[in-house]
Amino acid sequence: MKKAALKDFFSKKSTRIFLLAILFAGLTVAPFVTNTLTKRIISTIFIYSLLSMGNMVIGGFTGMLNLGHAAFWGVGAYITAILMTGYNVPFSAAFLAAGIGTALVGLVVSIPCLRLSTDFLSLITIAFSYIFLAVVRNWMSVTKGPQGIPGISCINFFGVDFSSANAVYFVLFAVAVVSFIVISNITKSKFGLAMQAVRDDELGARSAGIKPAQVKILSFVIGTFFAGLAGALYAAYIGYIGPNTFTFDTSTTIFQMCILGGLGSIPGAVVGTVFFVVMPETIRTLAVYRVGVGGVIMLLLMLFRPQGIMGSRAFATKDGIQERIKNKLIARKVANVQKHV
Amino acid sequence: MNPDLIYFFQTLLNGLAVGSMYSMIAVGYSMVYCLLNRVNFAHGDLYVFGTFISFSMMQIFPIPAAILFACLLAGLIGMTIERTVYRPVRDAFRLVPMISALGAALVLRTIAQIVWGTEALAFPSLLPGGYLEIAGLKLFYKNFVIIGISLFIVIGLTCFMRYTKLGRATQCIVESLSTASLMGIPINRIIPLIYALGGFFGVVGGVAYSSYYGVVSMDMGIWGTIKAWAAVILGGVGTTYGAFIGGLILGLAETFASGYLSSAYKEAVGYIVIIAILMLKPTGLLGKKRIEKV
Amino acid sequence: MGYLLEVRDLKMYFGGVHAVDGISFEVGQGEIIGIIGPNGSGKTTLINAVTGVYNPTAGTILFDGMDITSKKMENLVSLGICRTFQNLKLHKALTVLQNVIVGEHLANDSNFFDAVFRTKRFRQNEKRARELAMTELEKVGLAGNASDFVSELPYGMQKKLEIARALVMKPKLLILDEPTAGMNSVEAKEQIDLVKKLNQETGLSVILIEHNMKLLMNSVNRVLAIDAGKEIARGLPSEVQNNSRVISAYLGED
Numbered sequence: 001m002k003k004a005a006l007k008d009f010f011s012k013k014s015t016r017i018f019l020l021a022i023l024f025a026g027l028t029v030a031p032f033v034t035n036t037l038t039k040r041i042i043s044t045i046f047i048y049s050l051l052s053m054g055n056m057v058i059g060g061f062t063g064m065l066n067l068g069h070a071a072f073w074g075v076g077a078y079i080t081a082i083l084m085t086g087y088n089v090p091f092s093a094a095f096l097a098a099g100i101g102t103a104l105v106g107l108v109v110s111i112p113c114l115r116l117s118t119d120f121l122s123l124i125t126i127a128f129s130y131i132f133l134a135v136v137r138n139w140m141s142v143t144k145g146p147q148g149i150p151g152i153s154c155i156n157f158f159g160v161d162f163s164s165a166n167a168v169y170f171v172l173f174a175v176a177v178v179s180f181i182v183i184s185n186i187t188k189s190k191f192g193l194a195m196q197a198v199r200d201d202e203l204g205a206r207s208a209g210i211k212p213a214q215v216k217i218l219s220f221v222i223g224t225f226f227a228g229l230a231g232a233l234y235a236a237y238i239g240y241i242g243p244n245t246f247t248f249d250t251s252t253t254i255f256q257m258c259i260l261g262g263l264g265s266i267p268g269a270v271v272g273t274v275f276f277v278v279m280p281e282t283i284r285t286l287a288v289y290r291v292g293v294g295g296v297i298m299l300l301l302m303l304f305r306p307q308g309i310m311g312s313r314a315f316a317t318k319d320g321i322q323e324r325i326k327n328k329l330i331a332r333k334v335a336n337v338q339k340h341v
Numbered sequence: 342m343n344p345d346l347i348y349f350f351q352t353l354l355n356g357l358a359v360g361s362m363y364s365m366i367a368v369g370y371s372m373v374y375c376l377l378n379r380v381n382f383a384h385g386d387l388y389v390f391g392t393f394i395s396f397s398m399m400q401i402f403p404i405p406a407a408i409l410f411a412c413l414l415a416g417l418i419g420m421t422i423e424r425t426v427y428r429p430v431r432d433a434f435r436l437v438p439m440i441s442a443l444g445a446a447l448v449l450r451t452i453a454q455i456v457w458g459t460e461a462l463a464f465p466s467l468l469p470g471g472y473l474e475i476a477g478l479k480l481f482y483k484n485f486v487i488i489g490i491s492l493f494i495v496i497g498l499t500c501f502m503r504y505t506k507l508g509r510a511t512q513c514i515v516e517s518l519s520t521a522s523l524m525g526i527p528i529n530r531i532i533p534l535i536y537a538l539g540g541f542f543g544v545v546g547g548v549a550y551s552s553y554y555g556v557v558s559m560d561m562g563i564w565g566t567i568k569a570w571a572a573v574i575l576g577g578v579g580t581t582y583g584a585f586i587g588g589l590i591l592g593l594a595e596t597f598a599s600g601y602l603s604s605a606y607k608e609a610v611g612y613i614v615i616i617a618i619l620m621l622k623p624t625g626l627l628g629k630k631r632i633e634k635v
Numbered sequence: 636m637g638y639l640l641e642v643r644d645l646k647m648y649f650g651g652v653h654a655v656d657g658i659s660f661e662v663g664q665g666e667i668i669g670i671i672g673p674n675g676s677g678k679t680t681l682i683n684a685v686t687g688v689y690n691p692t693a694g695t696i697l698f699d700g701m702d703i704t705s706k707k708m709e710n711l712v713s714l715g716i717c718r719t720f721q722n723l724k725l726h727k728a729l730t731v732l733q734n735v736i737v738g739e740h741l742a743n744d745s746n747f748f749d750a751v752f753r754t755k756r757f758r759q760n761e762k763r764a765r766e767l768a769m770t771e772l773e774k775v776g777l778a779g780n781a782s783d784f785v786s787e788l789p790y791g792m793q794k795k796l797e798i799a800r801a802l803v804m805k806p807k808l809l810i811l812d813e814p815t816a817g818m819n820s821v822e823a824k825e826q827i828d829l830v831k832k833l834n835q836e837t838g839l840s841v842i843l844i845e846h847n848m849k850l851l852m853n854s855v856n857r858v859l860a861i862d863a864g865k866e867i868a869r870g871l872p873s874e875v876q877n878n879s880r881v882i883s884a885y886l887g888e889d
Binding site: 059063065112115116117119120122123124126127130131134135137138248252255256259263288289291292294295296297298299300301302303306315 | 378380426429430433434435436437438439440441443444445446447448449450451452454455459563567570571574603605606608609612613615616619620623
């Protein structure tokens with residue numbers, strides 16, 4: 001009964017707004033009261049949440065296993081770095097160019113889905129991530145190869161420099177909040193519904209006049225656009241980029257963020273991001289276990305709560321362990337009752 | 342003989358050997374993949390884990406016994422993974438079993454890193470050294486041994502699938518899990534067995550690969566999963582020899598790319614070949630078009 | 636002229652299997668046509684070929700005088716052909732209401748800009764979609780389950796939900812593939828009565844595929860009986876019911 005009351009409390013709109021307000025206030029005050037490390041971790045969460053929200057659109061809403069998201073992130077970062085260091089383009093323009101350029105790459109990568117099934121498209125995203133790395137590591141004249149590109153000047157919108165640590169923090173915060181609102185609005189619209197319809201049953205979606213390939217491409221374009229923005233922010237925030245950030249392993253981590261947070265939930269993506277950014281920081285001394293902890297979480301999650309922390313309960317299987325344990329308990333109770341009768 | 346021609350044939354031979362190794366990993370993967378049509382991310386880490394075990398066992402036991410033990414153990418782990426990670430979520434949303442397998446892969450990887458460390462280890466070369474030189478062409482014995490083993494495996498598995506009762510039952514499950522189950526095929530006994538076979542032959546491929554290049558490292562895991570998956574999709578889902586041919590093409594494409602272009606782009610070229618072939622034939626080279634039952 | 640749907644000599648071959656082998660039929664405005672036949676006779680394949688799930692091997696399909704032979708299913712919706720499936724094709728992770736709103740997709744003219752900025756048009760469209768969906772759910776008797784997930788509904792209700800999703804698209808022709816499969820006789824009767832009621836109230840044309848011949852007898856205008864991909868009888872329900880070829884097809888005699 002207590003659980004139900006708790007659930008009611010959290011599902012109330014006023015409660016949610018209240019909690020959001022607290023979170024918002026906390027994040028606003030945070031840079032003034034915390035140390036550099038915490039500030040850096042929160043800033044990283046902002047950047048990564050753009051990635052995980054974008055990947056949530058592709059994976060959690062349209063149901064495509066995108067294992068090349070880090071490469072899209074890299075495309076955005078490299079566009080920004082090359083434009084800013086090589087051509088002296090101001091950050092605001094490079095920021096936009098990164099978003100649009102990456103979305104175009106996403107469009108090209110997702111076009112094969114006109115002919116291929118969803119699982120084959122995952123292979124193409126993997127292929128893309130390897131092709132991207134091969135190009136970045138070897139196209140010395142443009143990407144400077146394995147050493148990467150240093151000396152990227154900091155975030156600067158329309159001539160206003162955000163060079164102090166607090167200023168950067170608030171820029172990242174603002175971009176993350178705006179992106180959250182935009183992505184939430186898209187996913188709550190008919191476009192988001194069409195994505196979910198395609199994810200759950202392509203044929204059923206087609207019978208409603210939805211063209212699955214279009215929906216898939218659209219979700220790729222949206223997801224990779226935000227990956228591109230994240231790339232631009234990352235490049236200007238760190239000031240240096242190299243190919244080793246944008247590997248397949250990073251893509252896997254981004255996907256894990258979405259899974260932990262819950263398929264089909266944009267707030268979930270943020271929650272997953274917080275976990276996967278904070279977890280490695282807390283067990284820094286035991287770096288070997290980091291991957292394993294991620295693995296164990298994936299396993300336990302899929303077995304006991306496949307919908308993730310905030311995903312819809314419709315993803316929970318009837319045949320899942322949780323259900324079976326419950327059924328066994330019920331059976332035992334019934335047997336007990338029968339014994340007494 | 343013309344040196345260009347010699348170079349070509351040399352590359353071809355190397356490519357066939359590399360392709361054969363991909364095929365060995367892929368045929369085991371193919372059966373598991375076809376069975377439920379879910380990407381099994383644990384396959385790669387499982388076969389590398391098995392290769393590591395054979396590596397450690399070789400220090401104590403005679404080499405054939407060590408390899409056999411590692412293969413059997415990998416089979417057992419494969420079965421365990423099926424039982425604990427796959428079966429509970431078999432009917433869940435498409436992505437769920439893939440992710441649980443990914444979780445299992447990460448756990449295996451971590452265990453391996455704790456036991457054997459994160460660095461690559463030197464693997465003993467079990468294949469015969471030396472070569473036969475014919476008209477300037479160096480025919481390395483190890484290439485032929487590798488090609489031979491992989492041919493043996495693929496022919497063996499194809500026969501197994503075609504002519505044994507168990508193989509036919511497996512094909513029924515591939516066709517439709519629920520129908521097979523309704524027809525009285527003991528799916529919960531056969532599926533773990535196929536996982537075991539996948540792990541078993543994966544380790545054979547892994548040992549062959551590691552002794553060919555003289556190195557074993559955990560990075561080969563996810564890499565192997567992707568190569569095997571790519572080979573299966575390229576060859577066409579549903580046939581053992583499709584995976585074999587897919588693996589060969591992938592190996593050839595990569596070897597020719599590094600021989601004629603640059604080794605830096607070999608993986609990229611391999612993937613571009615796959616994408617090109619899939620765009621022309623979305624079901625893979627030997628894949629049958631499945632009629633969607635509505 | 637005057638027929639809503641005309642199917643001429645339709646053939647659907649899968650390699651050597653002649654699943655549909657030269658079937659012709661037509662549906663008039665406001666008619667309910669029943670297509671019956673034993674299991675595996677090609678009823679569903681016929682409908683899949685008509686609705687563009689498969690690309691027919693040969694033959695022509697005219698809808699409202701327009702050739703739709705090789706059009707895909709997603710392009711038929713805007714013309715007014717909607718269908719349900721024998722094996723449910725619902726969106727399991729969405730609620731009942733959302734499933735119906737999916738059917739409203741084409742009618743919703745909000746663009747991307749509207750969605751991002753929540754314009755007035757967006758809010759109006761969302762409100763209208765919800766209201767329309769609720770109306771259709773009321774028609775099929777699922778209004779009380781609007782916020783349930785599909786997987787929580789019993790099978791019979793899921794069948795009704797598919798009809799609601801099709802109805803919200805305002806079809807001219809509704810194609811129902813075994814809408815009573817898996818139902819007991821009372822539920823099946825209700826389901827057929829619902830279809831009949833929809834037809835009478837709105838003049839909707841319906842193609843009803845049914846395995847159980849008896850169910851159709853009082854509710855359809857005409858019946859087409861097929862077996863092994865070929866037509867074996869057509870006409871009024873009472874005529875077809877007593878046709879010797881139909882009887883032998885059902886009883887498995889030769």
